[in-house]
Amino acid sequence: MSHAHPNFRHPKQPENDAGYTRRDYEGAISTLCAGCGHDSTTNAIIQACFELNVEPHRVVKISGIGCSSKTPAYFLSRSHGFNSVHGRMPSIATGANMANRDLLYIGISGDGDTASIGMGQFAHALRRNLNLNYICMNNGCYGLTKGQDSATADRGSASKKGIPNPYESIDLCELAIELGASYVARGFSGDKKQLVPLLKGAMAHNGLAFIDVISPCVTFNNTASSTKSYHYVREHIETTNTFDFVPLQQEILTHYDEGTSQEVTMHDGSIIHLHKVDSSKDLTSRQKAVNNLEKEKEKGRFLTGLLYVNPQIEETHDLINSTLYPLNTLTEEDLCPGSEILDRINSALR
Amino acid sequence: MKPTNIENPEHFHKVIDCQFACPAHTPVPEYIRLISQGKYDEAYAINWESNVFPGILGRICDRPCEPACRRTRVEETPVAICRLKRVAADNKNQATSFTPEVPDKKNGKKIGLIGGGPASLTVARDLLLLGYEIDLYDDQSKAGGFVRTQVPSFRLPEKVLNEEIDRILDMGVTTFFDTYVDNIKQIVDKNYDAIFVATGAPRGRDLPDLPGRIDGNESIFIGIEWLAAVLYRHVTSTPQKVIVLGGGNTAMDCCRMARRLGGEDVQVFVRSPRSDMKASPWEIEDAEEEGIPIVDNHSPLEFVIKDGKLTGMNFEKMTATYNNDGRRTLVPAGEPSVFVPCDLVLLAVGQQNAFPWITSESGIEMNKRGLPIVDKVTHQSTVPNIFFGGDAAFGPKNVITAVAHGHQAAISIDLFCRGKSLDDRPAPSTSLISQKLDMHDWLYDSNVSEDKRSAVPTIDKVKSLHDRLLEVELGYGKKTGHKEAMRCLNCDVETVFDYSTCIECESCVDVCPVSCINFTENGDEEDLRDRLLAPADNRDQPLYVSAILPTDRVMVKDENVCLHCGLCAERCPTASWEMMKFTYNSAQAGKK
Ligand SMILES: Cc1ncc(C[n+]2csc(CCOP(=O)(O)OP(=O)(O)O)c2C)c(N)n1
Ligand code: SF4
Numbered sequence: 001m002s003h004a005h006p007n008f009r010h011p012k013q014p015e016n017d018a019g020y021t022r023r024d025y026e027g028a029i030s031t032l033c034a035g036c037g038h039d040s041t042t043n044a045i046i047q048a049c050f051e052l053n054v055e056p057h058r059v060v061k062i063s064g065i066g067c068s069s070k071t072p073a074y075f076l077s078r079s080h081g082f083n084s085v086h087g088r089m090p091s092i093a094t095g096a097n098m099a100n101r102d103l104l105y106i107g108i109s110g111d112g113d114t115a116s117i118g119m120g121q122f123a124h125a126l127r128r129n130l131n132l133n134y135i136c137m138n139n140g141c142y143g144l145t146k147g148q149d150s151a152t153a154d155r156g157s158a159s160k161k162g163i164p165n166p167y168e169s170i171d172l173c174e175l176a177i178e179l180g181a182s183y184v185a186r187g188f189s190g191d192k193k194q195l196v197p198l199l200k201g202a203m204a205h206n207g208l209a210f211i212d213v214i215s216p217c218v219t220f221n222n223t224a225s226s227t228k229s230y231h232y233v234r235e236h237i238e239t240t241n242t243f244d245f246v247p248l249q250q251e252i253l254t255h256y257d258e259g260t261s262q263e264v265t266m267h268d269g270s271i272i273h274l275h276k277v278d279s280s281k282d283l284t285s286r287q288k289a290v291n292n293l294e295k296e297k298e299k300g301r302f303l304t305g306l307l308y309v310n311p312q313i314e315e316t317h318d319l320i321n322s323t324l325y326p327l328n329t330l331t332e333e334d335l336c337p338g339s340e341i342l343d344r345i346n347s348a349l350r
Numbered sequence: 351m352k353p354t355n356i357e358n359p360e361h362f363h364k365v366i367d368c369q370f371a372c373p374a375h376t377p378v379p380e381y382i383r384l385i386s387q388g389k390y391d392e393a394y395a396i397n398w399e400s401n402v403f404p405g406i407l408g409r410i411c412d413r414p415c416e417p418a419c420r421r422t423r424v425e426e427t428p429v430a431i432c433r434l435k436r437v438a439a440d441n442k443n444q445a446t447s448f449t450p451e452v453p454d455k456k457n458g459k460k461i462g463l464i465g466g467g468p469a470s471l472t473v474a475r476d477l478l479l480l481g482y483e484i485d486l487y488d489d490q491s492k493a494g495g496f497v498r499t500q501v502p503s504f505r506l507p508e509k510v511l512n513e514e515i516d517r518i519l520d521m522g523v524t525t526f527f528d529t530y531v532d533n534i535k536q537i538v539d540k541n542y543d544a545i546f547v548a549t550g551a552p553r554g555r556d557l558p559d560l561p562g563r564i565d566g567n568e569s570i571f572i573g574i575e576w577l578a579a580v581l582y583r584h585v586t587s588t589p590q591k592v593i594v595l596g597g598g599n600t601a602m603d604c605c606r607m608a609r610r611l612g613g614e615d616v617q618v619f620v621r622s623p624r625s626d627m628k629a630s631p632w633e634i635e636d637a638e639e640e641g642i643p644i645v646d647n648h649s650p651l652e653f654v655i656k657d658g659k660l661t662g663m664n665f666e667k668m669t670a671t672y673n674n675d676g677r678r679t680l681v682p683a684g685e686p687s688v689f690v691p692c693d694l695v696l697l698a699v700g701q702q703n704a705f706p707w708i709t710s711e712s713g714i715e716m717n718k719r720g721l722p723i724v725d726k727v728t729h730q731s732t733v734p735n736i737f738f739g740g741d742a743a744f745g746p747k748n749v750i751t752a753v754a755h756g757h758q759a760a761i762s763i764d765l766f767c768r769g770k771s772l773d774d775r776p777a778p779s780t781s782l783i784s785q786k787l788d789m790h791d792w793l794y795d796s797n798v799s800e801d802k803r804s805a806v807p808t809i810d811k812v813k814s815l816h817d818r819l820l821e822v823e824l825g826y827g828k829k830t831g832h833k834e835a836m837r838c839l840n841c842d843v844e845t846v847f848d849y850s851t852c853i854e855c856e857s858c859v860d861v862c863p864v865s866c867i868n869f870t871e872n873g874d875e876e877d878l879r880d881r882l883l884a885p886a887d888n889r890d891q892p893l894y895v896s897a898i899l900p901t902d903r904v905m906v907k908d909e910n911v912c913l914h915c916g917l918c919a920e921r922c923p924t925a926s927w928e929m930m931k932f933t934y935n936s937a938q939a940g941k942k
């Protein structure tokens with residue numbers, strides 16, 4: 001059994017513009033089950049950070065509890081991290097984000113961590129449009145505690161235990177759109193071609209980006225009767241659009257026919273080009289986005305891709321008018337502006 | 351691309367870089383693994399079967415395997431393959447006999463070998479085991495050929511040489527030493543079923559036209575003849591100032607020997623730039639280590655003679671220019687000539703074949719370069735029952751090539767004597783065996799060592815320069831040998847892919863430290879090489895392509911920098927990757 005990853009890498013491993021190789025974004029060797037979808041999702045995160053020239057020390061990884069929530073150990077070992085309590089990732093992320101708005105926040109959660117114990121926290125983070133990349137590795141079960149059905153398991157789907165789930169499932173993307181997230185996407189751990197650009201778009205986005213990644217649990221929920229198995233997902237996947245992420249400062253080289261493509265300019269100036277299959281689908285409309293999801297669901301299909309995006313919504317810091325600078329950079333002068341100003345505040349409150 | 355056919359042994363054979371590069375295709379990773387397990391006898395036996403002279407080659411081999419070693423593609427230095435061979439030879443049990451049973455009942459065929467070097471001895475060993483009778487002729491008093499007369503004892507002690515040569519002679523070779531064959535007819539007339547000629551490239555090149563050559567004759571020697579004279583103690587000392595001309599391994603042996611026989615001021619002069627020198631880099635290093643300057647870009651102009659005595663040499667400085675296709679020309683630098691005083695000059699400027707004893711009436715046809723016309727594969731000459739091998743066949747090469755020739759010639763001779771077609775050559779024997787012990791446990795040690803190559807300890811310089819018989823290198827001890835053996839990447843443990851069970855979760859892609867594995871749309875080789883995750887530009891290493899998978903993609907693995915770490919197999923939930931040991935043994939005479 002290998003407990004260590006060899007340190008040798010491909011001799012021609014490329015460097016990104018920030019001078020890092022992909023290896024600089026890796027973490028410890030995974031201890032998840034062989035074949036776990038979470039490992040592929042982890043790798044997509046590594047790839048996205050590499051391609052976006054993210055500086056590892058400017059990233060914060062926060063997670064809850066679950067196999068999914070273990071993954072921050074397996075990527076970006078040179079970043080900041082906090083493995084919190086079950087379902088509490090959003091509050092830790094909120095606190096950290098309030099203290100330092102300059103860092104890139106990656107919140108990792110699972111469907112159990114999000115849709116059951118953490119539901120309340122999830123809802124409020126969405127509502128506040130916290131500037132967070134909320135990645136939910138969704139396998140329809142509680143992997144870490146041996147595969148009990150989670151709240152995202154579809155009705156009738158049966159895991160390894162073999163008992164069909166009697167309840168309706170919660171669609172986390174629909175919830176996210178309705179409750180105020182400004183970037184909502186669904187991906188599949190087995191399709192990095194789609195997942196990596198989705199993650200890059202999320203990281204370039206300012207506000208809450210929610211990505212529901214269907215990420216099969218090979219050990220407990222990859223059965224023929226499960227709707228979250230590799231096989232079932234591949235057979236029932238539907239894509240809203242293909243997707244080009246054009247980072248800021250990069251020339252747009254492709255020509256897009258009118259009507260078939262939608263252009264969304266992100267907060268940092270990057271551009272997302274959506275090549276839509278159906279030009280009537282407007283991804284900046286909340287209502288249409290939810291309709292699209294419902295329509296595919298009726299047909300028994302999963303809709304993946306970018307589902308909804310609205311870069312105009314203000315994020316938490318703007319909403320509460322907080323300081324523009326990380327708290328640790330504030331000086332005594334900033335924090336104690338003097339008795340004159342204190343008097344003014346006090347008199348305003350009288 | 352079409353799915354790779356791993357039934358074809360050549361696919362995985364190529365992946366074992368060292369074994370593939372070795373002219374005798376010694377199963378290198380297997381013997382290194384045995385050394386790491388302390389099984390020195392087994393490691394030695396594998397070598398002996400394949401290359402016949404492990405103790406000798408573990409010291410003086412040209413090591414074509416080392417530059418080929420996979421490790422050089424992921425770090426700076428190869429595994430010390432050659433020195434590990436010596437570890438096996440040094441540590442094997444002295445009581446173990448490595449001689450297999452020679453059949454008492456002979457097959458009635460008699461073979462004559464001319465020349466007693468490594469090629470002939472290899473033929474002798476291979477054929478004795480099949481019941482042939484062997485007569486061996488050599489003009490020296492002992493067998494070994496140039497390995498004995500030319501390679502100095504400080505690199506190869508006589509004891510080691512004798513052990514491996516005597517082992518073969520003791521298998522029942524009838525020897526005719528001190529027998530110079532001056533006409534091949536003498537041997538042909540003895541009616542052997544086949545004759546094998548391996549007389550080396552015995553003639554050292556001279557510089558007959560250089561001014562002063564004749565007058566200085568008493569102080570100018572041909573390097574290889576001088577080394578042989580040292581061996582037989584006809585030469586026991588040198589004057590203080592010695593010049594060695596030439597840039598090959600013989601030049602290195604000459605200068606180091608001169609240092610041991612009293613030469614205080616020994617210098618090597620080479621016409622070409624240092625980077626073009628023929629000597630192995632480690633031989634050059636060893637010479638410099640002993641305080642011998644190597645002066646490059648100096649072409650000899652004349653031997654300077656005063657009062658009938660050699661007093662030095664004049665050199666012209668050269669510069670190398672390279673034309674578009676990289677071909678080199680040396681032109682005078684246009685500087686005044688340089689005088690270097692000396693009392694002795696050793697010429698090591700190349701070796702030639704010489705066959706004054708092969709007359710045209712023998713029927714052996716020669717080419718324009720004065721070499722016999724010999725088939726590259728069968729080693730047969732234009733006379734059907736006369737075969738050539740070693741340096742005598744295609745010009746000067748090295749010991750391990752001579753051994754490989756010997757094996758091939760033995761196969762041919764055996765086929766010939768049995769009346770079979772020489773093209774009906776036996777195939778290599780191969781096997782592919784699972785290494786699985788458990789979900790995550792393998793029969794081999796899959797951890798990748800990040801240790802750097804260990805230096806070989808040497809004897810004190812002052813001591814060794816006083817005694818030409820003292821071996822300079824001490825060899826790795828068991829502990830260092832183990833550490834060095836652990837650096838081997840187990841390139842013979844292959845990743846074998848079963849496309850029918852793969853669920854395309856891509857865990858293997860994610861875990862592979864060197865990004866070898868890809869799942870992508872199929873294409874032709876050029877196209878695929880161009881768009882894999884990591885550059886796949888080493889064409890010496892094959893791509894491994896699967897049949898079409900359910901998502902219409904194929905698995906493509908670039909074998910180039912795979913570390914054989916087994917992580918892909920450990921991370922695969924469906925055991926679609928398996929680590930399997932591929933054994934490849936070159937055919938030898940008598941095998942089917
Ligand atoms: C407060 C609390 N309640 C319950 C648990 C037990 N527990 C651990 S992980 C987990 C569910 C994890 O499911 P999910 O978030 O989907 O992660 P997965 O393992 O499937 O990736 C539960 C219920 C816990 N650790 N803490
Ligand atoms: S139990 Fe399931 S989710 Fe957890 S590591 Fe194993 S496969 Fe992944």
Ligand code: SF4
Pocket residue numbers: 035851852853854855856857858859918921922923924925926927
């Ligand atoms: S890990 Fe196994 S099942 Fe998964 S893609 Fe690789 S070979 Fe296929």
Ligand code: SF4
Pocket residue numbers: 845861862863864865866867911912913914915916917918919
């Ligand atoms: S053995 Fe597998 S994981 Fe290891 S380097 Fe080779 S392909 Fe990659």
Ligand SMILES: [Mg+2]
Pocket residue numbers: 066068110111112137138139140141142143150
């Ligand atoms: Mg889960």
